[in-house]
Amino acid sequence: MQIICFEDSRVEQLCPIVHARPAYAITCASFRLLDWLRTLAKENSRSGKECQVQGLIRDYLMPIQEADHGLQPPATEIAANEDVLLVNARLVPSVQTYETLKQLIRAGETAAVIGKDNGSDFEFLAAFVTAGDIAKSTGLDPELKPLQKLQKIANDHVSSGYSLKAFQWPHDVVASHMETMNDSVNYRIEHGEYTQREDGVFVRPGVTIGEFASIHTSGGPIVFDEDVQVGPFCFLEGPLHSGHSTRVLEHSAIKDGVSLGHTVKIGGEVEASVIESFTNKQHHGFLGHSYLGSWINLGAGTCNSDLKNTYGKINIEYGDRKMATGMQFLGCIMGDYSKSAINTGIFTGKVIGVCSMLYGFVTSNVPSYVNYARLFGQTSLLPPDVMINTQARMFARRKVEQRQCDMDLIQAMYDRTESERESSEQLSF
Structure with a gap:
């Protein structure tokens, strides 16, 4: 069986989160969709037949896909002797998604799952296509690409017996995170190799928790992967997951649904947020109901607001589109490689692009590759060569090799985000 994870035309709605990574x-x-697909591939390889995950994504991310995720694009021709599982890369990476995809496979019949977005349009979310139905499809237009052929076969077998959810906009990641966090950490405990250190706290080897920790697991468990270090005098509240080699600094308060990637440094107060790998927020300051990409650094005293003074539902802007989120709590969405200076204040529901630098109060969305200091009357361009040099210094601090594909990504993201800067009224280069 093959598993093909594909990005569709709506993936761009998830920017800036997906500027530097495939949607999967x-x-x-605490999970990526790719993690669940690899679990499915491993389970279906036990029968003796190799099962591989393949990625069909935006061209400029193909080198990153191979270097960081070890995935290859699917073949240009469909194999007629293999079943295929098609998966939209925007699917919410939840236990429910994993179980539904597993049911699709076990049913053993061609079936498509079509969803409805927040409007009235339908979207192709997943399908299982049998080798037999592929073999019978010889009459299809030879000009169709393999993905189009597979979707066309599956569209004749739409099923209402399956339910899947997909991300439509970046704030959906924060909302889905809160909805599914407990299920995810409980799955980790049940299926992972963890030792119960104390009631509700599950760890892997190398974990240290400093003295005088205040641990609360009534709302959900705390799960630490290898070599997580927690300093003394920390407040920890579940559900909480931390990837390997992460450091929680002394006097930190990490509470109510936080997911930390590997090799993160975290401090201050953090609540209900997703923080990707290699990001630093190690000083005092509040971060709540937010998503931070990788290689971000928040300066000391940086805080965000995640609640309006009126306690009303929060609206958010993406480009020239304003929409209601239906969420009372929503902080910021920050793209990879962006950074804040000391005492930066980020207003409720703000979106910060990739590779930008923030100073003072962030009262509006920030495009990518911008020095944003509106408080001081200054907003200027951050050229890609500056960010490539900054990337080299960051990587060296973490003993990570800077590869050509990393440098090429910085340039590619700059070229792709030019329209953000052109359409922004706040810029004066």
């Missing part, structure tokens, strides 16, 4: 690599409630 978004972390939500």
